Amino acid sequence: MTWQNRAEKKSSLNDLDLDRWREYSEIITDSLWLIPERDRSGVHLADYHGNFVPQIPYQAMRRYTRRGDVVLDAFLGSGTTLIECRRLGRHGVGIELKSELAQQAAERIESQNNPHEITTQVVTGDSCNSVVAQRLITKALKKIDREQCQLVILHPPYHSIIRFSDLSEDISNCPSVEVFRQKIGQVVDVVTPFLEATRFLVLVIGDMYAGSEWIPLGFHCMQEVLDRGYKLKSIVVKDMQGNRAKRNLENIWRYRALAGGFYIFKHEYVMFFQKVGKKKREYETNENNETNEKA
Numbered sequence: 001m002t003w004q005n006r007a008e009k010k011s012s013l014n015d016l017d018l019d020r021w022r023e024y025s026e027i028i029t030d031s032l033w034l035i036p037e038r039d040r041s042g043v044h045l046a047d048y049h050g051n052f053v054p055q056i057p058y059q060a061m062r063r064y065t066r067r068g069d070v071v072l073d074a075f076l077g078s079g080t081t082l083i084e085c086r087r088l089g090r091h092g093v094g095i096e097l098k099s100e101l102a103q104q105a106a107e108r109i110e111s112q113n114n115p116h117e118i119t120t121q122v123v124t125g126d127s128c129n130s131v132v133a134q135r136l137i138t139k140a141l142k143k144i145d146r147e148q149c150q151l152v153i154l155h156p157p158y159h160s161i162i163r164f165s166d167l168s169e170d171i172s173n174c175p176s177v178e179v180f181r182q183k184i185g186q187v188v189d190v191v192t193p194f195l196e197a198t199r200f201l202v203l204v205i206g207d208m209y210a211g212s213e214w215i216p217l218g219f220h221c222m223q224e225v226l227d228r229g230y231k232l233k234s235i236v237v238k239d240m241q242g243n244r245a246k247r248n249l250e251n252i253w254r255y256r257a258l259a260g261g262f263y264i265f266k267h268e269y270v271m272f273f274q275k276v277g278k279k280k281r282e283y284e285t286n287e288n289n290e291t292n293e294k295a
């Protein structure tokens with residue numbers, strides 16, 4: 001028996017056919033992501049300061065979801081995740097605090113063609129407020145006749161690096177790293193009951209400087225997820241050399257780095273966590289049926 005035969009051929013997490021594994025050159029399997037160019041195709045405009053490259057939700061969905069699954073993004077921003085949902089045939093629910101932005105995002109998402117006829121829903125609210133956010137998520141899932149999702153994506157502000165608004169609920173306005181960390185914990189508490197067991201939560205986060213000190217924001221947030229019983233599957237280091245904030249300020253930053261004895265941030269993290277536990281009975285039954293059919 002070869003190592004390929006020993007590996008499971010069909011994953012319950014995605015639609016990849018491991019018999020054809022050599023053909024998936026577009027799927028990244030290394031923990032260092034050097035993405036030379038943002039995907040600007042379709043309705044991805046890259047005009048929201050603080051958005052992520054569409055390749056992040058794309059990679060996460062290809063590895064950790066199947067067609068028809070549901071993806072929940074609790075910090076939707078300009079809607080990148082839900083645009084990818086429409087392209088890949090995954091239902092999507094996105095929560096964004098700023099109502100005007102949510103409205104714009106919804107319009108843009110709708111303008112992306114929807115060949116798989118899935119449903120994308122944008123809701124306005126505070127993802128850290130368990131009463132409000134859980135009610136919104138329950139309602140959105142109910143509309144598509146579901147109770148759970150199969151992937152959670154969290155791309156929060158990196159604390160105060162970009163101030164997204166003046167709203168007190170906006171976690172880019174948290175008065176301290178400690179409060180920010182607590183808020184991330186609250187969001188994880190909000191989404192966890194909705195995530196199907198064995199499925200993935202993806203956290204996209206960067207570190208920051210404050211008071212001439214490197215603050216490992218990414219690892220603080222990682223710990224909040226781990227404290228809630230998730231299994232850490234991978235930490236991807238993603239190159240962010242092209243990010244807009246620093247692009248025209250290379251020399252100033254280089255001088256500051258030399259003078260201040262630090263290194264300039266050129267990376268952010270994409271962290272992959274798996275929810276432990278047993279799947280709900282309905283899914284077990286589906287899997288049993290599939291196994292019986294194959295037998």
Ligand SMILES: C[S@@+](CC[C@H](N)C(=O)[O-])C[C@H]1O[C@@H](n2cnc3c(N)ncnc32)[C@H](O)[C@@H]1O
Nearest residue numbers: 051052075077078080097126127155164170171
């Ligand atoms: C880093 S951006 C996400 C960008 C997104 N991935 C994209 O590609 O456009 C973080 C977003 O979280 C939103 N936000 C901040 N606090 C929030 C909260 N408490 N609940 C929901 N959204 C919040 C901000 O308004 C901002 O749009």
